[in-house]
Amino acid sequence: MAYSLGIDTGGTFTDAVLLDDRKQVVASAKSLTTRFDLAQGIAGALDHLPQEWLAMVTLVSLSTTLTTNSVVEGRGSPVCVLLAGYDALQVKSSGLVDLLGNEGIVCLGGGHDAGGIATQALDEAAARAAIAQHMGRVSAFAISATFGVRNPAHELQLRAWVQDMCDLPVTCGHELASSLGAPRRALTAALNARMIFHVKALIESVQRTLAARAIDAPLMVVQGDGSLINVASALRRPVNTVLSGPAASVLGACALSGLQNAVVADMGGTTTDIAVVRNGLPELSFDGALVGNWRPMVEAVKVYAVGLGGDSEVRLHGGDGLTIGPRRVVPISLLAHQHPHILAALERQQHETPHASQMRFAQRLHADAALLARLNDDELYAWECLAAGPVDLERANMENRALARAIARLERKGLAIYSGFTPSDAAHVLGLSAHWSIAGATFAARIWARQMRHMYGLGTWKQGDAIGPAHDVVAKVVDTICQKLIEAGLNDAGQMNETSAGKVAALLTTMALAGGKSSLVQATGNADSVGLASAAAHNPVFQLQFSPTMPLVGVGAPAASYYPAVAQGLGVALQLPAHAEVANAVGAVLGQVSQRVHITLTQPSRGVFKVFTAQGPVDFADLASAVAHAQHLAGTQASESAVAAGADGVTVAFTQRSNSVDNDIDGNVFFEAVVTATASGPPLRKLPS
Numbered sequence: 001m002a003y004s005l006g007i008d009t010g011g012t013f014t015d016a017v018l019l020d021d022r023k024q025v026v027a028s029a030k031s032l033t034t035r036f037d038l039a040q041g042i043a044g045a046l047d048h049l050p051q052e053w054l055a056m057v058t059l060v061s062l063s064t065t066l067t068t069n070s071v072v073e074g075r076g077s078p079v080c081v082l083l084a085g086y087d088a089l090q091v092k093s094s095g096l097v098d099l100l101g102n103e104g105i106v107c108l109g110g111g112h113d114a115g116g117i118a119t120q121a122l123d124e125a126a127a128r129a130a131i132a133q134h135m136g137r138v139s140a141f142a143i144s145a146t147f148g149v150r151n152p153a154h155e156l157q158l159r160a161w162v163q164d165m166c167d168l169p170v171t172c173g174h175e176l177a178s179s180l181g182a183p184r185r186a187l188t189a190a191l192n193a194r195m196i197f198h199v200k201a202l203i204e205s206v207q208r209t210l211a212a213r214a215i216d217a218p219l220m221v222v223q224g225d226g227s228l229i230n231v232a233s234a235l236r237r238p239v240n241t242v243l244s245g246p247a248a249s250v251l252g253a254c255a256l257s258g259l260q261n262a263v264v265a266d267m268g269g270t271t272t273d274i275a276v277v278r279n280g281l282p283e284l285s286f287d288g289a290l291v292g293n294w295r296p297m298v299e300a301v302k303v304y305a306v307g308l309g310g311d312s313e314v315r316l317h318g319g320d321g322l323t324i325g326p327r328r329v330v331p332i333s334l335l336a337h338q339h340p341h342i343l344a345a346l347e348r349q350q351h352e353t354p355h356a357s358q359m360r361f362a363q364r365l366h367a368d369a370a371l372l373a374r375l376n377d378d379e380l381y382a383w384e385c386l387a388a389g390p391v392d393l394e395r396a397n398m399e400n401r402a403l404a405r406a407i408a409r410l411e412r413k414g415l416a417i418y419s420g421f422t423p424s425d426a427a428h429v430l431g432l433s434a435h436w437s438i439a440g441a442t443f444a445a446r447i448w449a450r451q452m453r454h455m456y457g458l459g460t461w462k463q464g465d466a467i468g469p470a471h472d473v474v475a476k477v478v479d480t481i482c483q484k485l486i487e488a489g490l491n492d493a494g495q496m497n498e499t500s501a502g503k504v505a506a507l508l509t510t511m512a513l514a515g516g517k518s519s520l521v522q523a524t525g526n527a528d529s530v531g532l533a534s535a536a537a538h539n540p541v542f543q544l545q546f547s548p549t550m551p552l553v554g555v556g557a558p559a560a561s562y563y564p565a566v567a568q569g570l571g572v573a574l575q576l577p578a579h580a581e582v583a584n585a586v587g588a589v590l591g592q593v594s595q596r597v598h599i600t601l602t603q604p605s606r607g608v609f610k611v612f613t614a615q616g617p618v619d620f621a622d623l624a625s626a627v628a629h630a631q632h633l634a635g636t637q638a639s640e641s642a643v644a645a646g647a648d649g650v651t652v653a654f655t656q657r658s659n660s661v662d663n664d665i666d667g668n669v670f671f672e673a674v675v676t677a678t679a680s681g682p683p684l685r686k687l688p689s
Contacts, residue, residue: 002058002685005215007042008248008584009033009064009202011328012269012311013557015585016045018053023255023590027053028582030557032334035366035417038205046209057215058685062206063222063588065245067195067238068305069270069328071296075414076194078370080104080134082127082162083186084154085111085119085146094183096190104138106130110154111146114180115604116617119146122154127161135166139370140193144173144186149600150612169196169235174614176239177297178598178674188296192239197368199238203231217686220646222248222587224300225284227594228683230646243300245584246273250282250301252587253553256577261549263485263572265563266583267556269311269424270328272481274304274488276550283492299596304488308480310424310558314448314473316456322476329420332359333428336440339390346443349394350464354451359444360393362386362407365417372415382406386416393418421448423477424558429470432561442466478565485570489546546572555583593647594680597638599630602672609670623670627656634677647681654678 003026004019010033017028031044046054070076081096086107091097096105108130110122131141141162145154152174159170171192173185199221206219221234224243234241249266260280266273275282285302307326311334317323336343342361349358364386375383382403385391396404410416421444427433428441445466452458452469461468546552551573554563560576567574579586601611609626611618613633620626635652642650658673 001053001056003053003056004589005054005057005060005217006248006585006588007045007060007062007206008245008582008588009038009042009062009066010245010268010270010584011035011065011069011309012334014038014041014045015582016042016049017579017582017585017589018049018057019586019589025256025579025582025586028579028585030582036364038202039209042205042209043212046213051213054213054215057217058687059220059589059683060206060210060215060217061220061222061228061588061591061683062203063244063248063584064199064202064241065268065271065584066198066202067242068245068273070195070198071191071242076191077139077197077368078104078137078374079140079142079190079193080106080130080138081142081144081186081190081193082130082158083107083144084122084148084158085109086144086182086186090146090183090186094186096187099187099190099194104134106134108158112148112151112154114147114150115610116147116151116612118151118153122157124161127158128165131162131165135162135168137370137374138168139197139368140169140171142171142173142186142189142193144182144189146182147180148172148174148182148185149178149180151616152614153616169193171196171237171239176237178600179297181297184295184297188239188298191242191296192237195238195241196235197370198366199241200235201366203234207231218646218684220593220683222591224298225594226251226282226301226587226591227680228591228646229593230644233641233645239296239298240300242296242298243273243303243305246271246275246303246305247282247301248584248587248591249273249555250275250277250303250587251590252583252585253277253555253577253580254280255586255590256555256579256583257553257575258577259551259553259575262551262553262575263488263546264553264555265481265485265559265566267481267554267558267562268309269557270307270309270325271305272308272484273306274484275301276488276492304484304491306484308477308484310427310561311422313420314422314426314476315420316452316458322452322458322472324423324473324476324480329418329422330361330363331422331424331436331441332419332444333425333433333436333438333441335361335363335390335419336437336443337435340437342390342392343437343439343443345392345394346440346447350443350446350450354447354454355394356451356455357394357397357404358447358451359420361390361419362393362411362416363390363419365415368415371413375410378402378406379409382410383415386410390419421445421473423473423562426470426473426477427558427561429466430474432474433558441470445469474562474565477562478569481562481566482570485546485552485566546570548573551575553577555580557581591683592680593642593645593650593683594678595638595641595645595647596676596678597634597641599634599675600672601626601630601675603670627673627675630673630675631677634675635679638677638679642679642681646684647679648684650679650681652677652679 029048034040155172173189220228222244226247253264283302312325425441449469
């Protein structure tokens with residue numbers, strides 16, 4: 001018997017599953033993700049699997065939500081972005097300043113025009129000076145030049161200069177995206193560079209853990225489109241793993257449920273990811289998937305990834321009232337489970353005058369050499385203090401304000417993480433979950449309720465009540481999930497983009513849930529927090545209804561706590577399949593290796609057909625010859641990429657999107673075409689012994 005081992009590393013849990021030759025789950029395990037040392041969490045999951053079966057593993061595949069989480073939360077390692085030919089407006093529209101700040105962005109002369117002709121020579125002296133200034137302070141470089149997809153010469157030259165001066169990783173925009181749109185391509189290159197450190201740390205942790213258990217099998221990584229690549233390819237293009245976890249969860253949900261048509265909703269610790277599946281396949285987004293507030297140029301499963309998870313912070317947001325996420329914190333129930341000594345502080349705080357430092361404990365999140373090199377003395381001292389365990393910020397604010405301020409800066413840099421009140425805590429208070437500290441969750445609910453009432457005037461809960469606040473948080477989670485499902489439905493119908501759908505979905509959610517309030521009361525057990533349905537809700541003029549042929553499949557560790565109420569509120573059929581809590585790990589080993597190469601050709605003037613290649617544009621006198629050349633190049637590159645990515649043999653398929661018009665005077669006039677070659681094949685496995 002040969003087995004496949006799937007591993008999923010999420011923000012809260014690391015999951016591992018073993019599948020047999022029939023792709024059936026024969027064993028599964030969960031362990032807490034240990035962000036500071038990922039190998040510990042991975043080892044914890046593997047150690048709970050049958051050890052004798054691990055020796056018969058012929059393929060290991062890894063999915064992760066850590067890259068998705070880092071994008072949603074705005075986290076990442078410091079990088080320098082070298083931009084050739086960009087003007088101030090392009091830099092502003094790219095979002096790079098919001099992502100990195102001004103310090104990491106360097107604009108240089110250079111770039112090409114739409115025909116692939118250089119508009120200005122590169123300034124080698126200025127480029128080398130910028131590289132020398134940043135190479136000791138960043139973890140990687142990102143490079144993008146205007147019209148780099150039409151002629152990558154300047155991007156390649158800048159990369160050569162970086163590699164000549166240091167050994168840091170370099171990402172070029174033309175290698176990640178083939179579409180025009182310099183600002184978004186620059187953002188994609190920057191996101192890729194920021195993730196290299198995190199993906200490298202994860203892969204090395206998995207490799208060490210497998211080696212320690214004598215598991216000698218090929219290691220693959222899930223991409224955002226659900227396909228697989230080997231670790232070498234993943235380290236070159238980590239941005240392609242941004243939606244790795246959601247893509248794996250969709251594949252796993254379909255396999256576990258047996259459904260070919262469904263709406264899949266995966267709720268994890270940091271995000272909720274929604275995808276529509278038809279005929280057993282999720283729709284792909286070739287224009288870039290929306291991840292949090294960003295849309296990198298990544299070909300991925302069309303997923304609606306929002307910052308709502310079991311570990312999302314419950315907080316007050318301006319005039320919006322109670323909101324959940326997108327910031328992830330350590331649930332108090334988890335912190336108290338791991339460090340029971342904090343219960344004494346929590347018990348005391350529930351009787352004190354409310355203030356913002358209550359329930360706030362800080363922990364190390366992960367070590368980033370480039371970020372640590374930038375710390376000042378106070379921050380380095382705070383970093384060392386965190387090595388001893390959670391630091392009580394209430395006490396730090398009273399006894400050592402400099403330490404508290406330094407820890408706050410570490411948290412903003414992504415090196416530390418705070419604790420806080422979360423949906424996971426609310427679920428523990430209500431008995432929907434019981435794997436962490438119920439006492440810690442109860443104290444946290446009381447403290448949070450007092451903060452909301454006395455500091456912000458929110459809520460009418462009685463003194464010492466933990467149940468009421470917890471019910472309100474669960475109801476808010478249910479409401480938010482419903483709204484996101486409606487947004488996804490509106491966008492899927494092709495009637496609205498994400499912005500318009502978001503504006504309408506809030507009203508539709510209120511209308512949809514009005515008739516299901518009694519179900520929500522039954523699910524949460526608290527009529528006061530939900531409110532009574534009006535007469536109009538019982539006899540409405542019209543109703544919002546989900547398709548009966550598209551049931552909701554809920555997966556992820558918190559799914560069972562929230563999705564029954566979501567399904568009742570929206571009147572949609574629900575399936576929570578067996579092993580739903582490890583769907584990502586199941587999906588991780590179900591994909592194929594697949595590589596796509598796009599080549600653009602245009603007719604800039606009558607009778608001249610230009611094919612844009614990695615070596616620059618090539619001209620042809622007729623369209624057929626241009627298309628044939630594009631297909632040959634794309635097919636060769638896709639096949640080579642698929643084999644290099646770990647495919648055990650490939651087949652190649654071609655598609656072509658053309659832009660042309662017919663008119664009575666000129667006949668058929670060709671403007672542009674994109675030739676796509678897709679090379680696919682099964683992943684290379686170890687031969688069973």
